Amino acid sequence: xxxxxxxxxxxxxxxxxxxxxxxxxxxxxxxxxxxxxxxxxxxxxxxxxxxxxxxxxxxxxxxxxxxxxxxxxxxxxxxxxxxxxxxxxxxxxxxxxxxxxxxxxxxxxxxxxxxxxxxxxxxxxxxxxxxxxxxxxxxxxxxxxxxxxxxxxxxxxxxxxxxxxxxxxxxxxxxxxxxxxxxxxxxxxxxxxxxxxxxxxxxxxxxxxxxxxxxxxxxxx
Numbered sequence: 001x002x003x004x005x006x007x008x009x010x011x012x013x014x015x016x017x018x019x020x021x022x023x024x025x026x027x028x029x030x031x032x033x034x035x036x037x038x039x040x041x042x043x044x045x046x047x048x049x050x051x052x053x054x055x056x057x058x059x060x061x062x063x064x065x066x067x068x069x070x071x072x073x074x075x076x077x078x079x080x081x082x083x084x085x086x087x088x089x090x091x092x093x094x095x096x097x098x099x100x101x102x103x104x105x106x107x108x109x110x111x112x113x114x115x116x117x118x119x120x121x122x123x124x125x126x127x128x129x130x131x132x133x134x135x136x137x138x139x140x141x142x143x144x145x146x147x148x149x150x151x152x153x154x155x156x157x158x159x160x161x162x163x164x165x166x167x168x169x170x171x172x173x174x175x176x177x178x179x180x181x182x183x184x185x186x187x188x189x190x191x192x193x194x195x196x197x198x199x200x201x202x203x204x205x206x207x208x209x210x211x212x213x214x215x216x217x218x219x220x221x
Contacts (some may be wrong), residue, residue: 165209
């Protein structure tokens with residue numbers, strides 16, 4: 001099957017977006033990454049993304065989105081807000097209002113300049129922590145909006161949309177990237193690479209998925 005020419009991966013250097021990057025490298029001839037500086041607690045996240053992009057030989061571009069800090073108070077950009085899951089129907093403290101909407105919109109503008117019509121993002125409705133902007137209905141709606149707004153034919157790909165974390169690890173393994181993703185990505189809310197701190201919601205979700213997948217394979221974590 002002939003590969004499509006160009007794609008842009010919305011890239012954070014975490015487990016999900018790195019798995020998506022490996023997927024994109026398999027599916028497309030030329031891959032670009034775009035990373036967003038939105039004032040996240042850990043500059044290490046951007047450094048990690050750059051190191052991964054460099055190692056895999058793909059273009060890396062950072063966009064300044066720190067404006068979000070003027071509008072949204074959340075645990076990912078504020079040290080004085082505790083990282084915790086949502087309770088009684090509330091969103092988690094890590095929810096950054098409008099983040100995926102803004103990121104994908106700016107990624108589309110960047111993709112247009114690069115001559116790419118394919119956008120890849122690691123959002124997932126199965127293990128999505130309750131974030132409304134990770135839902136399939138939102139992605140489909142935004143895809144239509146972006147095409148109307150720019151008179152383009154963008155296609156937003158979400159390889160992880162219906163996968164849980166165990167299945168995401170399985171996909172990484174199928175892409176011959178499980179060890180790479182496990183050791184070199186940064187998913188932890190406290191900025192610890194690899195298996196992370198083991199205590200924050202992101203690390204627990206990641207570890208539970210990995211343990212389940214390795215157990216299915218008959219391996220030890």
